[in-house]
Amino acid sequence: MxxxxxxxxxxxxxxxxxxxxxxxxxxxxxxxxxxxxxxxxxxxxxxxxxxxxxxxxxxxxxxCGRKTTLSRSQKNLIESYLALTWSPAMVAHQLKLATSTLYNWLNNGRINFLLTDLPHRNAFQRRKKENRGTFKVEQTIENRPDKVNQRQEFGHWEVDTVLSSRGQDKTCLVTLVERQSRMLWAIKVPNRTKGAMKLAFKRFMNQFGSTVKSITVDHGKEFSGYRHLQQQYGIQVYFCHAYSPWERATNELFNRKLRYFFPKKSHFRDVSE
CATH class of the missing domain: 1.10.10 (Arc Repressor Mutant, subunit A)
Known part of the structure; x- marks a missing residue:
């Protein structure tokens, strides 16, 4: 078979x-x-x-094999979905179309939306190597319980940082996504340091308190104070493998959607809370 x-x-x-x-x-x-x-x-x-x-x-x-027509109302609806950062695959599924049909319409200009403006346009861009030093971690993602992996329980968050324009503004966002509900949260901090992360988590924990059970992060230097987070708040910190953003796929998707509205040359110091 x-x-x-x-x-x-x-x-x-x-x-x-x-x-x-x-x-x-x-x-x-x-x-x-x-x-x-x-x-x-x-x-x-x-x-x-x-x-x-x-x-x-x-x-x-x-x-299959049938020529799909594009009505004016359908065209307007597709353009509205794309402007809301829906991917072509999501739009096609919602409207019961073939994804290839939607891409064909985009490629031949029948949809007024540039492929370069899609939220996933930089999904496979090679990332710059982290050069801010390394630190020893305790729990890696292999040790994360199945109930977290399978999204069976509320309170397990993926955390990352989104930077302003490199070399011009140190202000950044700490982004947090709850794995089960996909609840999104972002906190503006003055820089990407261990101290700034402590301040962000103080605000975050004041909001969510004892409902937070664990966080999953990458090897960024801002998370080097993870032992303090574990001891002060009683949460478990799990680390992904280096250069493996797919291990925090939910958070990465949120960050890419955020970049749609705040491109990489944006200065978060100019963005209000």
Whole structure:
């Protein structure tokens, strides 16, 4: 069974195994599909429900080979969604279109929105190497409990910093995203230092208090005071691997959306709270 066309029975099995907490690879091995097939199938509807996924697949199959027209109202709606930082894939799913169709309309100018203005335009840009020193960490992301990984409990946050224009303004934002609810929070601080991070967390903890159970961060020097955070607030700090932003994917997505409104040459000192 090494094909990638899924039946309603296959989708029912995928839903069951996914609800049991099976990994992508384990679902693929159990059902005899590739891991990528399972990955794309689970992205079809979220949370994944087999009956809704089958309806979506049937609808898209009916659209195959048919020329899709673009009405004025549909064009205006697409442009509005894109202006709200929706990705073309999200817009296509909402309007029951093929993503390739939407990209074709963008490429040939039928949609008044530049590809360079999409929120993910810099998603794969090579990052500059961190040169602010290193420090020893205790808990890495491998030690993070399954209930955190699977978003089963409120109170686990991903944290990062978003900088102003390099070399011109040290003001930055501390961005925080709660993994289960996707609640977004941002705090303006004067610089990207351990001291500034302590001030930001004082404000953050005054707001959320004992509901905060853990944070997941990268190896930025501003997080070198993590032991103080653990001791003062009783929260666990988990570190991602170096240069692995996908391990904080929820926070990275928020940061990219934020950059859509505040491009990299923005000065956060000029942005009010």
């Amino acid at each position: 090494s094909y990638s066309i899924l039946t309603s029975y296959d989708r029912g099995a995928i839903e069951t195994l996914n609800n049991f907490g099976y990994s992508l690879q384990k679902i693929a091995d159990t059902l005899g599909f590739s891991k990528s097939t399972i990955h794309y199938e689970l992205q079809r509807v979220q949370p994944y429900v087999a009956s809704l996924a089958q309806q979506d697949a049937d609808h898209k199959r009916k659209q």
